[in-house]
Amino acid sequence: MSLPPPPLLLIDGTLVPASDGATYAVLNPATGAEIGQAPDATAADVDAAIAAARRAFDESDWSTDVALRVHCLRQLHRALLDHAETFGALTTAEVGMPAFMQTAAGFDVPVDGLRWVADLAESYAYETDLGVAAPMGIRSRRTVRREPVGVVAAITPWNVPTQINLAKVGPALAAGCTVVLKPAPDTPWLACELGRLAAEHTGLPPGVLNVVSPRSDEVASVLTTDPRVDMVSFTGSTATGRAIMAAAAPTLKRVFLELGGKSAAIALDDADVAAVAGATAFTACIHAGQGCAITTRLVVPRERYDEAVRVAAQTMESIGAQDPTDPGAICGPVISQVQRDRVESYLRLAEEEGGTFATGGHVIDRDGFWVEPTVVAGLDNSSRLAQEEIFGPVLVVIAHDGDDDAVRIANESAYGLSGSVDSGDLERARAVARRIRTGTLAVNGGVWFSPDAPFGGYKQSGVGREMGVAGFEEYLETKTMAEPA
Structure with missing residues (x-):
């Protein structure tokens, strides 16, 4: 089976190489042979992706237009199904994942998760009426609103890339957030291919989804410290999770961590x-x-x-x-x-x-x-x-x-x-x-x-839940409003 086009970054709605033209080799773990070259995103590329995500959240209707979000997610779901064979070939070549696993965690379940979370976003109760009460003697009608967190940095590992990429990107977009997706350097191509399908087969507004693939941890680390990023969603080792939590602390970002297990x-x-x-x-x-x-x-x-x-x-x-x-x-x-x-x-x-x-x-x-x-x-x-x-x-x-x-x-x-x-x-x-x-x-x-079952861990296996309603709500803030009754 043939592989997809060479990987490119997705920044502000445009597929581009790294700004300095640098690339690095993508290897097939079954043979050790090079199968392609991934763009080695620069610090300027990561900065541009964050800026685009910030503009898209602050200046477009993405965060408030539920119908648009649902429409775009369904387009992405369809595009993935239409390109399933190529995606499967790339998964085997880049990750070394046996084909049988792609009928479950490798592809089928996470892709179905996009459909599921689009349906959830469409039916979700973003406002709850708490009714009338008189706190401190003042009759008030109270409403609880759920609103998107903002700009999400999604940092994903190499072991099951499509599952984890979609488990972050899908709910974040469904909730109205904008996203900068940063895959592991061992498996950048699958994330870039997700970006290509989003750019070419959906109506996602520019900047809503960005994909950057720096090889350097130092270049990527700005995603955890930049004040324009509101949340970091990370899956990987417990040691790296601790470092991300510490890096995010000065700006008090929301942090989701799905870490190790034994x-x-x-x-x-x-x-x-x-x-x-x-x-x-x-x-x-x-x-x-x-x-x-x-x-x-x-x-x-x-x-x-x-x-x-x-x-x-x-x-x-x-x-x-x-x-x-x-x-x-x-x-x-x-x-x-x-x-x-x-x-x-x-x-x-x-x-x-x-x-x-x-x-x-x-x-x-x-x-x-x-x-x-x-x-x-x-x-x-x-x-x-x-x-x-x-x-x-x-x-x-x-x-x-x-x-x-x-x-x-x-x-x-x-x-x-x-x-x-x-x-x-x-x-x-x-x-x-x-x-x-x-x-x-x-x-x-x-x-x-x-897709409908929350996944996450106790103790040093992480903070928060992915998938299910709980995973969707990780990307929502809670606002309580009161007005005279």
């Missing part, structure tokens, strides 16, 4: 432990484990530990690491040499901590950036392998001694993003799930990922 899949002692182990190992292989909500700790009854390790290892061995263009691929490459080296350092750490590999344990010596799907046994929950986010196809199996211990292990983490609980007794599974401090949980195989 989610636990718990099998209680009446569960089908083999089935849970197989399903969790499969999940840990998806997209080479490069998902913040993937369950990477398998927590099983101590008396079933060896069985769980064996089944998890057999499952991972049957999946292997495959070319993402293969229709049957589940586990493709990791995104870059940097990420492969990071995962490899954790594999060496597993050995230092006393763990053993039931399968895997090594990087793969081939073109591109590959890691063997790996099951680590013999470590407890205090190990760094069990506590730190690896972002590779690595599953740590941990023994528990009953429901209370399983809950303790799940909650004994700096993170609280996702997880799962399985039991032969649904009410027992629910009771355990209610005690786990995470933002999403699958109970006995239920699926929570959907």
Whole structure:
């Protein structure tokens, strides 16, 4: 399948190269080969994008014209569907994402999310009548209005670019905000292609959506400090999230953060432990484990530990690491040499901590950036392998001694993003799930990922929610008005 036109920036409604003409290579992680050149946006480009977004918010009708917003979002939804094949080819080439994942988080679900949020924007009650009261003896009619926050800097990671780009851009635009989208330097092309479709196939007014792709963190950092930006919406590592929160503090910007995870899949002692182990190992292989909500700790009854390790290892061995263009691929490459080296350092750490590999344990010596799907046994929950986010196809199996211990292990983490609980007794599974401090949980195989379901985390997994009504309302301010009654 052919790739789309070369990527360009979108600034103030116009597709342009970087102002100094600079570019950087976009690599295919499955081969390590260059597939294109992305514009390396300059500080002047980022400044121009912020200025355009500010003008569009302050001087156009975008923030007040709900019908226009809904119309443009539906146009963008249609454009994405019409270009789905090209988008899919680019996703596989730029991200190394297996094709099967694009039928869910990679493309289909986030694109459907645009339709969903357009419908929500159209039907949402932006004003609520609180009725008449007499505070301090003065009869007044009170109204609560919901209004757009303003200019949003959307800063997105490389692992599931289209899903996260749209989970920010869609609700922000639907709410009436204007946006500067800044993708990760490993995956700039998908964001630029989103900008191209918006520019060429929608009636978005100039400046409403801008896309800039600087490689330099220093150039991008102005998005978190510039007083013309009202909100930063960031998805990425917890360490970077802390830095963004600190950078935004002097101007008291609203900050949304969706950060790391080390989610636990718990099998209680009446569960089908083999089935849970197989399903969790499969999940840990998806997209080479490069998902913040993937369950990477398998927590099983101590008396079933060896069985769980064996089944998890057999499952991972049957999946292997495959070319993402293969229709049957589940586990493709990791995104870059940097990420492969990071995962490899954790594999060496597993050995230092006393763990053993039931399968895997090594990087793969081939073109591109590959890691063997790996099951680590013999470590407890205090190990760094069990506590730190690896972002590779690595599953740590941990023994528990009953429901209370399983809950303790799940909650004994700096993170609280996702997880799962399985039991032969649904009410027992629910009771355990209610005690786990995470933002999403699958109970006995239920699926929570959907445009209408809020997603986000407790503790160091983030601040706020994305998707669902809660995700839309992240981009709204609340104004209370009163008049004589």
